[in-house]
Amino acid sequence: MRKERKMDVDDEQVQVMDLEAQQKKTSESDLPKIQKKAKHPVILKFKDVVYKVKFPSQRKKFFKQTTSSPVRERVILNSISGVVYPGEMLAMLGPSGSGKTTLLTALGGRLGGNLKGSITYDGKPFSNQMKRNTGFVTQDDVLHAHLTVTETLVYTALLRLPNTFTKEQKIGVAEEVIIQMGLTRCKNSIIGGPLLRGVSGGERKRVSIAQEMLIDPSLLFLDEPTSGLDSTTAQRIVSVLWELAQGGRTVVMTIHQPSSRLFYMFHKVLLLSEGNSLYFGSGSHVMDYFESVGYVPSVPMNPADFLLDLANGVSPDESEDIVTVKEKLIVAYKNNIANELKADLREEENEEADHRKEANTEIEKWPTTWWQQYTVLLKRGLRERKHESFNILKIAQVLIVAFIVGLLWWQSKITHLQDQVGLLYFSTGFWGFFPLFDAIFAFPPERMVLAKERSSGMYRLSSYFFARMVSDLPVELILPTVYVIITYFMGGLKRNAASFLYYLFSLLLSIMVSQGLGLALGALVMDLKAATTLGSVLMLTFLLAGGFYVQNIPAFIKWIKYLSILNYNFKLLLGSQFKPGDTYPCDGDTKVCLVEDFPSVRSVGIRGQFVSAIVLVIMFVGYRLIAYFALTRIGVTRKSRTTKSWLLCLD
Structure with a gap:
């Protein structure tokens, strides 16, 4: 033996x-x-x-109700x-x-x-000083699919490297790491994803490692760096790590x-x-x-x-x-x-x-200023989401709906008041649902990226949140404006600048509020299917309680209309076209009646325009605050979170 x-x-x-x-x-x-x-x-x-x-502990319930579980x-x-x-x-x-x-998460200071x-x-x-000197590579390559390798590393360098580096020096560090990690051949290729062809699995893993190498870490943690790779690619990855260790770094995987x-x-x-x-x-x-x-x-x-x-x-x-x-x-x-x-x-x-005693001397928590983080994240967000902001299907959807609406309500007149009111309410409902579902999809797909980058101390949550809000503005404002221009004049609404601008800004305000509701739902639930279902139920409830379909809502459920975004927007749109005292022909054009006495107008009313605008502004701020505080749960380390901690043991 x-x-x-x-x-x-x-x-x-x-x-x-x-x-x-x-x-x-x-x-x-x-x-x-x-x-x-x-x-x-x-x-x-x-x-x-x-x-x-x-x-x-899980305890089965048959016919008797169990007490609190131990x-x-x-x-x-x-x-x-x-x-x-x-x-x-x-x-x-x-x-x-x-x-x-x-154990790896604990050693990396993230547990x-x-x-x-x-x-x-x-x-x-x-x-904080050790955090700046530590790299942590997660098992899943959490990267933006539509950014190229160079863009991914440059944006990371601009966010993670301190202000002792100039912008040009940070870009130079990114280019140097690209060479060091053998990514030169694919530096202009997009990262890709499950449904988008991009770099190979081994190259994705090297990009993930390169992101951590930008800060020149002395301590590098990696969770399953060879998972899902063939033996040759895995050997190349570990060879890179072996070379890093030979440079005096401490590598744990x-x-x-x-x-x-x-x-x-x-x-x-x-x-x-x-x-x-x-x-x-x-x-x-x-x-x-x-x-x-x-x-x-x-x-x-x-x-x-x-x-x-x-x-x-x-x-x-x-x-x-x-x-x-x-x-x-x-x-x-x-x-x-x-x-x-x-x-x-x-x-x-x-x-x-x-x-x-030495540990009490802390360095600055953030490597860059709030404004630097905001501008970089805004540029990255616009770059990453340009493919979805103005894609052909979304533009075609809005244009087709706008022209169909314009043709159906072609040059409607005050003599057909019900038609004009119906046009206003349709626009209210359409632009209640459209931005809501777009916004629901904002945060859940980026959850892993946000958790990873916040755990690395890359940026403040507030800078990310405001950059995300602003990067969504183009699609949230431009497409509705195009819709309004088409439907307003084809539908025969009031042809004066004041009424048009009132109509446009009222609709845009409502769109921003609906977007805020979608952001809050997405951030709170973080599950696309559940958030979409919940959003549909809420918006349908608001639609029914908006004052157009039901004019005599029972008193015990009437309070719902005061929560409805569509109710306040409908009132503002009515105010853009009609004023108190306006009349319309009724009873076969033999006499005139007050517009505010028309059934579908009376239930909502024309008066109280300022109050409706203030309520929508409060909702605009409130929904976004809910979304912001919901996001604070993501990527927070060193706090007791029993459920999330339990999931860590399933490695």
Whole structure:
């Protein structure tokens, strides 16, 4: 057995030598060698990290109503310790649900809730300064699909690099990173998405890494960087990370099932199983360790596959049950590794006190000013959404509806008052639904991008929110104006400038309010199907209570009309065409009647125009405030969020 083991070790050494040659060849041919050294090398230490999640237990209900459900507690991380030095690459392995992503999120300073233990960066706790020096690459490549690679990195550089860099220098840094990450060939290609062809999966992953490399991080975290990639592309990605580590950076990643080529690139390995450590140490010594505790693969195999089998409780000869294997490995880790590791991590009390004092000196939270963030986000938003703002289908929809309306109400006259009132109410309803559903789709698709960028401290939520509002204005204002120009004159409404402008601005104000309602629904629900359903129900209710279809609403439900956007807009549009005291021919043109006594006008009234405008302005502000505060829930770190924290354990 010892002779066979010695041959295996020799084979491993040969593989390592071959791999180093392969890395050199790959980095020289496919990827430019990254020679830039880390400015501030960071030693990452984590000691006795414990993370628990509370969640209500599920209790079945039959015919009897149950009392309040008791709260259960699950340990996601159980006393995890380790240290990673500059120039090292740590790989965290383990089956799904072992706690890899949770631990990575905790080490990256992005995990709130019931987190205990010590996590230090050069002996100091996490701070704004450390946040500026840390890169975090999520498992999913959260990128804007319609931006090119260059645009993506330039906008990120303008937002994340501090004002000690000029604009030209920031753009230069982006161009340098493009070269370093081997993205030159695809720099002018769009990122793409599920339904939009763009760069390849490996190139998308390199763009995600490049975004973090813009700030020249000394500490880099990556969650499953090889997920969904073929072995060759995965090897290229890890080769890039290996080069980054060689530059004095500290690299920590989770990885599910790496190939043997990738495994031997890791300087250190942390093996997790159900939140417990089974191994921490050098990747080249991992097989020797498990042999020493009685587990040797029965056939030559990928070390990563062997480790995952053990983490799942599967012994090489399958002679032991799953629970026994896991318990033996946990005990072996505590007896052979844990105590020695904790001794190495122990720090002097006076040194910790000094670190706490130094940690009190914080740098500015934001790298750029509010106005800089707003202008960059506005340009990026206009660039990203130009394909949807004035797409042919949307323009055709508005134009076709406008001309059909104009033809149906062709040169309607005051003698047909019902027709003119119907035209006003149709415009009210159409421009209540149209902007509502457009706005509902504003925030949910960008949720992941917003969460990622806010977690990185890239910009203030207020600058993003205002930039998003302004970038939507072109489609929200120009298309309705075109609609009004077509329908107003074809429909035979009052031909004077005052009435036209009153009509136009009243409709635009109502559109902005409907848009605000859509933004609030989208931000609150964050589910397109549910938000669309809720928006349809609300707007249909407002439509029915708007005063046109039902003039005599029962008293017990009459209060709905005072919440209806369409009710106030209908009143304003009526006021643009009719004034108190105006008359129209009635009873076969033999006499005249007051317009305000007409049934569909009397229920809404012409008077009180100013009050209606004020109410719409209040709604305009109120709905947007609701949307803003709803967005504050997204991307907030270091706060206790039981439900979201529970989801982190499903890695």
